[in-house]
Amino acid sequence: MNLPNFKTILQKLSVFKNNVSLLVAVIIAVVAGLLFIPTQLMSSALKERVQRESITNSARRIETLMQDAVSPEQYLKEVERQKAHATDANDVNLLAEQTTKRELLSYDIFPSPDPNAGFSAMIFQLFGQRYRGGIDAFTTRVNGRDCPATTEIQRGLEDASSSMRSSRTGSSMMMDEYAMSSSPRGNMAGLYGGAMGSVQRMIVDEMCVDRAKTISVYVNPLDVAGYDYWGTYTYDVNMADAVTDCWYHQLGYWVIEDIFQTIETMNSGHESVLTAPVKRFLRITFTMGLNRPRSGGGGGVFRGMRGARRSQTQVAGQKRADADKPAYVLSASEGLTEPCTGRFSKTDGDIDVIHFNAAFVVSTRDVLAFMNALSSGKEHQFKGYPKGQDSPQSFKHNQITILESKMAAPSLNDMSHRYYRYGQDNVVELDMVCEYVFNKKGYEPIKPESVKQTLAGGDQAKQ
Numbered sequence: 001m002n003l004p005n006f007k008t009i010l011q012k013l014s015v016f017k018n019n020v021s022l023l024v025a026v027i028i029a030v031v032a033g034l035l036f037i038p039t040q041l042m043s044s045a046l047k048e049r050v051q052r053e054s055i056t057n058s059a060r061r062i063e064t065l066m067q068d069a070v071s072p073e074q075y076l077k078e079v080e081r082q083k084a085h086a087t088d089a090n091d092v093n094l095l096a097e098q099t100t101k102r103e104l105l106s107y108d109i110f111p112s113p114d115p116n117a118g119f120s121a122m123i124f125q126l127f128g129q130r131y132r133g134g135i136d137a138f139t140t141r142v143n144g145r146d147c148p149a150t151t152e153i154q155r156g157l158e159d160a161s162s163s164m165r166s167s168r169t170g171s172s173m174m175m176d177e178y179a180m181s182s183s184p185r186g187n188m189a190g191l192y193g194g195a196m197g198s199v200q201r202m203i204v205d206e207m208c209v210d211r212a213k214t215i216s217v218y219v220n221p222l223d224v225a226g227y228d229y230w231g232t233y234t235y236d237v238n239m240a241d242a243v244t245d246c247w248y249h250q251l252g253y254w255v256i257e258d259i260f261q262t263i264e265t266m267n268s269g270h271e272s273v274l275t276a277p278v279k280r281f282l283r284i285t286f287t288m289g290l291n292r293p294r295s296g297g298g299g300g301v302f303r304g305m306r307g308a309r310r311s312q313t314q315v316a317g318q319k320r321a322d323a324d325k326p327a328y329v330l331s332a333s334e335g336l337t338e339p340c341t342g343r344f345s346k347t348d349g350d351i352d353v354i355h356f357n358a359a360f361v362v363s364t365r366d367v368l369a370f371m372n373a374l375s376s377g378k379e380h381q382f383k384g385y386p387k388g389q390d391s392p393q394s395f396k397h398n399q400i401t402i403l404e405s406k407m408a409a410p411s412l413n414d415m416s417h418r419y420y421r422y423g424q425d426n427v428v429e430l431d432m433v434c435e436y437v438f439n440k441k442g443y444e445p446i447k448p449e450s451v452k453q454t455l456a457g458g459d460q461a462k463q
Helices: 004-015 020-052 056-066 074-100 120-142 150-166 171-178 183-190 200-212 227-229 239-267 314-322 364-373 438-447 451-461
Strands: 276-286 353-364 379-384 393-397 399-406 427-439
Touching: 074 393, 074 427, 074 438, 120 239, 150 200, 239 276, 239 353, 239 364, 239 379, 239 427, 239 451, 314 399, 353 364, 364 399, 364 427, 427 438
Parallel strands: none
Antiparallel strands: 276 353, 353 427, 379 393, 399 427
């Protein structure tokens, strides 16, 4: 690469040495050229900025903003929206209260009998009659009945035996078979697993199937908590205890009502047990055979009196203490199971909680549908507190939560299932522990004072 000849360049520039005016002109020209380029660049940027920030463009932006501007009445719309939110919250609270506004078995007892109405022990006996009558009505509504009783089976066999003995067409073998079991002892042996002949088994099976075809679900009212208790109720002249006793059974009655309503819903459209999803109601209990805590009212008061002479009042009190009735759950140790919901009855809370245990024989494929129906919303009538004389209103409630469930295949050869026929479906025994929630505001006006004091005492004891 050839380097420039600086000597030659200097010689050429020496011409400016003798001509100063020419040098000045050249310098001015160079400086002007250097200033021209930035000026053009700046001018272009300035034009763009002026165009961008011109009045016309600003006007367009203002017009756009005016179109999107908030209306002067916007605050009024916001007020309406906030009112709507408040209304929604109030409606939720109202619906929660309505869940516990339920029809009573007696409007003469809660929160306490009217002293001006002339007190009579008959109001408690009437309560018990309505309790049992309500359960009988539930049983009828679901087309329920129990399997043939042992006496029915024996009477059927005896009638068949007599008929065949008098029939000239009966075979000698069949008559000999009945002759072997003609005594009561022989029949009972056959009924309870002895050597029952094939003809006897056929007749018994026919009787059981005939019963299954005529009902929708197997139900025995004696398997319902409180039914037997009110059948032999005796007033023990202690009004506060009697009112408390009725209160807890009223809570239980509402639970029982929901259970039978669920059975009715599930079995709707099915002609008999043989096709119905819910085959059999096994039981409902609020104690599972356990000693209930004192929130149930009087539990364990008369323990240790065995062998002592007890008055009628003491006997009645013992029966009341042992009654299978609900109790408010104040802590995990007082429930039938530890609740996964963590809900308890508290004096400063918004809800009351009880537990119950219920068991059924259900078609295997309908287990989940039945559990869902049990814990779903239901309708009820409300006639007003405290007298129940208002026009009936239709409210909704959804108060059941399943806390624990167990399933087992029933042993159909066991005596507890021997005379039941469940059809061709595979079935399971479904055993559940559930909680039932009451909104306090819904029934606070009628809650007996003795119950409130018991709950307050329970909270203090825990503290």
